[in-house]
Amino acid sequence: MALILAPDEQAILTAASALAEGKLVAIPTETVYGLAADATNGDAVAGIFEAKGRPHFNPLICHVSDIAMAARYAVIDPLSRRLMDAFWPGPLTLVLPLKPDTAIHPLVAAGLDTIALRMPRGVAGKIIAVLDRPLAAPSANTSGKISGTSAEAVADDLGQKIALILDAGPSEVGLESTIVKVDGDGVLLLRPGGLTAEDIEAVIGGKLNRIDQRAAIQAPGMMVSHYAPSAGVRLNVHEVREGEALLAFGPERARGAERALASFNLSQTGNLREAAANLFDFMKRLDSLGGAVIAVEPIPFNGLGEAINDRLVRAAAPRVSSIAEMEQIK
The missing domain is CATH 3.40.50.11030 (Threonylcarbamoyl-AMP synthase, C-terminal domain)
Incomplete structure (x- = not known):
């Protein structure tokens, strides 16, 4: 069974050490709890797909500690940078072109030439800063099932499959991040989430474009069936x-x-x-x-x-x- 720790400074160091060794760690974020692995370690990332039973064609969000870390791995256009400045850290994920020869393992992007990046608030950001590597971290739950918003929910679902859970109490937002992609002069909403479309539109000075949610997968959380209970x-x-x-x-x-x-x-x-x-x-x-x-x-x-x-x-x-x-x- 996974060890559950309160997210104090020692626990943050313990989590970073476990991640550096290629282990899986459930971490609290303001959106939902994430199942984290070193995004540059292919074996560790494969462990996420195995633990969740997640289809390998479904890409993962990569979490960074700051904009400088994001710039190591992705090409950041001016409009995306404006959104980062406005909403990072926070519940906004940006889909950006991958830089050539990036250290991000190809499993994270699921064969796409883009990467979904987010800068989380709080404990998760501190762990990433200590590790100094991005974390692939989808929601900490069996694939397609209800996302975990507490350490208890994560332990009930995945506790036998992972090394460590950091318990920071109930998630503040309770929904996964909003995912957008800059497309020419406009911005595509790929997945609505914990940041409202109205807040984004106030920054970009125009309306978000929306795509058919049954379109080809361009980002995490776009599968037709997802977040499903047994009932x-x-x-x-x-x-x-x-x-x-x-x-x-x-x-x-x-x-x-x-x-x-x-x-x-x-x-x-x-x-x-x-x-x-x-x-x-x-x-x-x-x-x-x-x-x-x-x-x-x-x-x-x-x-x-x-x-x-x-x-x-x-x-x-x-x-x-x-x-x-x-x-x-x-």
Whole structure:
């Protein structure tokens, strides 16, 4: 079972040492907990795919300690640099061209000529600075399942497969990072997340461009089926069926809510930031009850609601594990 440590200075050194030895470490970030490995060590990166059961065609986010480290591995255009200055450290990932002969192992990019880079806040950034190498760190959960937002959730899922978990309490944001890519004079939103489209648009002075979320994978988190509980997921419900578990939102309940096997309210007041922070934890709790279906009340699409609905749509999608399966449901 993984050793769980509070993230003090000694634990940060212990984590950096384990990562330098090619081990896997679950680290807290402001978004969700990440399953980290030295991004320059192919064996260690392969260990991420093995531990998660993650398809090798699904690229990984690379985490850096500062913009200077990002510049070692990627070509940074002026607009991407402006976004880094505005939102790093924070829940924004930028997809950038890889530099030639980079030390990043090819498994991280999954055969693409780009790399997804993020600078996390807090403990994760300190570990990367000590290691002085970027960390490949997808969410710390079995691939396609609910992301871990606490050390306990990570231990329950992956505790037998990894060396160490740093426990900094519940994740602050609770959703994975927003992923964007500069495309000519515009910016593509590849995955909505913990930074709202409106915040990004205020910096770039225009609207984000959006792509078909069933398009070819250009970044992590773009698989059609993702973030899924074992139970089925039924969205935008206005009436709860017998035996369903209920994921509620706001002060008003769907008809028949009293029939629910159990219910959790993402935010009684309809606060989207609170809902985002609670999403994965509450889905995991409802899923643990063993019911066949989780019914989800409607959630608005504005602000963080876009990212919340993105995760819910992917959780409700047909479960896929390969490009061939993805093509069948397009």
